[in-house]
Amino acid sequence: MPKRVSSQGGDKRNRILRAAIAVFSRKGFFNSKVSEIARASGVADGTIYLYFKNKDDLLISLFEEKMSEVVADVIQRTASGGGALEKLKIFIDNHMDLLEREAGLIEVLQVEIRQSSKFLKDYAPVKFFDYLDVLSGILEEGKRDGVFRQDLNVGVARRVVFGAMDELSRTYILSKKQKFHPSITAGEIFRMLSEGLCAQRA
Template sequence: MNKNKPKYKQIIDAAVVVIAENGYHSSQVSKIAKKAGVADGTIYLYFKNKEDILVSLFQDKMGQFIEKIEHETTSKQSAEEKLLTLVETHFKQLAADHHLAIVTQLELRQSNKELRYKINNVLKRYLAVIDHIVDEGIQEKLFRNNLNRRLVRQLIFGMMDEAVTNWVMKEQKYNLEDQAKDVHSLIVYGLAEPK
């Protein structure tokens, strides 16, 4: 309901920057309001509290992120191409927004159990994209058919996630997107039918 109000996006975008620069725990609502150019009270018209801002930020940004990945991967023919596109798009989107990368890789990790549950709910749609590519890869005989699907999904997501976290920790000193082909080939050869 509130998402269509003009200041919603302003507050979300401000929260990404404030949380990235100060850390979640040191990011007072007043700092977010100041960055967004709104009164403190305005924030409470949109969000219940700081945690609600963090969850909404993740739902909003991750929703756009997943839509882009769905769009980019469905335009490809083979599972191998789709997988490469998935990795490239994942890296490209986070490389393009350093503040968002810091928030997703660092600030969302130190959250409480309830928050993690809400975050995992958002990720389900992304994991479904990975599952679909793995299933196609099995049908195309790119991947072996006796794979533990759940473990494979965790490994693919985990590999991309760890690559991005490492890049963030190294203060983005190298080109993240340059690693996409290596990550892709590690996944493809790791899941391949033995010759």
């Protein structure tokens, strides 16, 4: 299990991760062969087992490491927003933007990790909760500042927001002929969530 090779081989682990993202996103975890990932990353089958315990570990590592970056990044970005509403806007924009910047990664996170709890007996996707927590923070702040309704149930609201973004992501990923642009859609989602569907307040 090489830690970090001084010469040129230092990126081998990353090459494998990148290839895994590509392959998993294309064919799904269960239909992806380790040998394919090996081929795609230009290493031998056995080499993968020098860097990862097994195929499951490859998926988990991928999730943990990449999701960490995503979470750190979105925390950074939203911090620059003035109020809760602006932060929410940034959060949503960022999420939809990821679709273009990291299409394969998002696809894996979206589809494969979801059902991971089914086959990865004990694994809890902590990083995913970190991501949701950022959203909770924004919503709490908005309540505190009177921007959002006082009776907002943050536990439900964070899921509503995430679910909306997530579903649009899926639509984007699955529709071959791109019907819409992520950033434009982000605007629509934001408006819908902040103002609601109704013409008038009841």
